[in-house]
Amino acid sequence: MTPRSLLVTGAAGFIGSHLVDTLLDLGYRVIGVDDLSRGRKNNLVHALAQSRFTFIEGDVTDVAFMRSHVFSHPIGAVWHMVANSDIAAGVADPNVDLQSTFLTTFHLLTLMREFSVRQLAFASTSAVYGVHEHALDENTGPLFPISNYGAMKLASEALISAAVESFLEHAWIFRFPNVIGSRATHGIIFDFLKKLGNRTDELEVLGDGTQQKPYVHVSELVEAMIFICQHASDKLNWFNIGPPDEGVTVLEIARQVLRVASPQTPIRFTGGNRGWVGDVPKFRYSTEKLRRLGWAPKLTSQQALAKAVQELCS
Ligand SMILES: NC(=O)c1ccc[n+]([C@@H]2O[C@H](COP(=O)([O-])OP(=O)(O)OC[C@H]3O[C@@H](n4cnc5c(N)ncnc54)[C@H](O)[C@@H]3O)[C@@H](O)[C@H]2O)c1
Numbered sequence: 001m002t003p004r005s006l007l008v009t010g011a012a013g014f015i016g017s018h019l020v021d022t023l024l025d026l027g028y029r030v031i032g033v034d035d036l037s038r039g040r041k042n043n044l045v046h047a048l049a050q051s052r053f054t055f056i057e058g059d060v061t062d063v064a065f066m067r068s069h070v071f072s073h074p075i076g077a078v079w080h081m082v083a084n085s086d087i088a089a090g091v092a093d094p095n096v097d098l099q100s101t102f103l104t105t106f107h108l109l110t111l112m113r114e115f116s117v118r119q120l121a122f123a124s125t126s127a128v129y130g131v132h133e134h135a136l137d138e139n140t141g142p143l144f145p146i147s148n149y150g151a152m153k154l155a156s157e158a159l160i161s162a163a164v165e166s167f168l169e170h171a172w173i174f175r176f177p178n179v180i181g182s183r184a185t186h187g188i189i190f191d192f193l194k195k196l197g198n199r200t201d202e203l204e205v206l207g208d209g210t211q212q213k214p215y216v217h218v219s220e221l222v223e224a225m226i227f228i229c230q231h232a233s234d235k236l237n238w239f240n241i242g243p244p245d246e247g248v249t250v251l252e253i254a255r256q257v258l259r260v261a262s263p264q265t266p267i268r269f270t271g272g273n274r275g276w277v278g279d280v281p282k283f284r285y286s287t288e289k290l291r292r293l294g295w296a297p298k299l300t301s302q303q304a305l306a307k308a309v310q311e312l313c314s
Contacts, residue, residue, distance in 0.1 A: 003076020003119065005029045009060050009108065010081030011047075012039030014185045015123065015176075015218055019079060020047045022222045028052070031073050033066075035059045038085060038185045060104045063111065071111050077119035080108055083153070085186045087127075090148045091278045101152035109163050118169040120160060121229055126177050126213075126240070126283060128154040137286035138175075138238055147278030157238070164236045172229050177242040177285055180308035181218035188250065189305075189312050192257045202268045203258060206275035209251030209267070212282045216242045217304035220297045227295045244287045247301045250275070256305060260313045 006023060010016040011032025016039065023030050029052045032044065036057055047053040054073065058065050060082050084090050084100035105122070112120065127150030128143055129136050145151045160171045184190040195203060216224075224241045232239070254267050274281040287296070299307065 005031070005074045005076045006079060007031045007033065007070065007075045007077070008079045008081060009033050009104070010039065010083070011055065012036055012041055012043050013081060013085070014043075014181075014183050014187075015179060015221065016081040017043035017047070017183055018181070018218050018222050019081065019225070020044065020053065022226065024050050024053055026226070030054070031056065031070065031075065033058055033060060033070055034082075040185070043183045061099065061107050063107050066107070066111055067114075071115045075115065075117050077121065078108060078112060078117055079121045080105060081123045083123065084149060087147055087149045087278060088276045091276060094148045097148040097152040101149055102155050105156035105159055109159060113163070113167050118167065119171070120163070120168055121172045121225065122156065122160055122174065124157055124173050124175045124238075125150065125153050126175055126285065127280065128157065128175065129280075129283070131280055132283070135244070135284040135286040136240065138240060138289050146280065149278070161236055169235065170233070171236050172225075172232060173236070173238040174225050174228065175238065175240045176221060177214040177216055177240075179218050179221050180215050180304060182308075182311040183218075184308075184312060188253055189257055189308055192254060193261060193312060196257075196262050196265065200262050200265050203254060203262070203265050205250060205254050205267050205269050207250060207272055207279070207281070208269050209249060209254065210273060210281070211250045211275060211279070212247045213280075214242045214245060214247040214283075214285050215301040215304045215308075216297060217299050217307055220299060220304070224290065224295055224297070228290070228293065231293050239290050239293070240285045240287050241290060242285045242287060243297050243299065243301050243304070244285055245300050245302075246284060248305055253305060256309050257313070260309055
């Protein structure tokens with residue numbers, strides 16, 4: 001990705017804020033937009049101190065606002081990190097993912113076309129795959145997501161593919177597994193710590209604890225995204241990012257959090273083999289495509305977990 005002026009949507013969120021910090025460290029000029037519905041300005045303390053960073057508070061789906069306040073700045077490429085990050089809320093009300101996960105992409109692409117911005121990096125997810133027995137590689141199909149979130153991410157990927165055909169020069173789609181680390185606004189470690197903040201006589205764990213998924217640390221995720229943009233030069237590029245290991249179970253995560261935060265607290269499982277409707281209880285990634293491009297994580301899921309627990313508990 002060669003343009004020096006970048007727009008990051010969801011800039012004050014968990015992943016967006018880490019991305020902004022790294023892009024600034026690499027010398028880019030960055031405009032960050034966020035409506036602060038989940039993100040925090042506090043996540044941008046480092047960025048706000050730099051003259052190459054501009055923060056704009058606003059809603060990405062407000063096209064008139066985006067036109068006059070955001071796209072009035074020079075923008076060479078867009079990193080689209082906004083989405084609904086509360087998957088259970090999206091199951092309860094499909095409108096949540098229609099608005100936050102799909103229409104944000106739709107409106108952004110409309111504006112990019114209008115302002116001739118031709119490069120897009122997009123945060124997608126393992127949830128687009130649905131349930132499969134084997135390790136998920138980028139050619140796995142059919143793609144039948146089981147959550148509205150996954151469905152709206154897959155629909156966003158489809159829109160991006162169509163935009164590549166009509167006006168985008170390059171698009172990079174990153175399919176993240178679970179991402180963990182400092183500044184988390186949601187996710188399993190965040191949820192456990194929040195529950196322990198309310199009561200320490202038990203830790204409620206959704207499901208039976210056997211759910212097992214790969215976890216990537218946010219620092220390595222950001223490194224991988226930037227590496228992919230610098231090295232994958234097809235018009236449409238799509239990659240799984242993460243460790244190729246078996247992942248860690250929910251029970252292991254609960255135990256690790258309790259060991260650090262509240263060793264005496266017993267676990268209570270809600271039962272069943274999944275956390276909520278739309279939860280894919282087990283998956284494993286093939287990251288061979290990314291390894292062939294030249295990048296692999298240094299941390300296993302277990303090591304990423306240990307690092308994230310330490311960061312979030314300190
Ligand atoms: N964290 C994970 O484990 C994970 C896994 C797979 C994919 N992803 C994807 O990565 C991206 C970033 O996720 P995250 O974990 O940092 O979540 P996050 O909720 O911390 O970040 C999203 C940010 O977008 C902002 N936002 C929401 N709606 C907006 C709108 N209409 N206009 C402007 N800002 C808006 C929120 O305030 C928040 O700061 C998302 O697209 C998410 O789907 C995350």
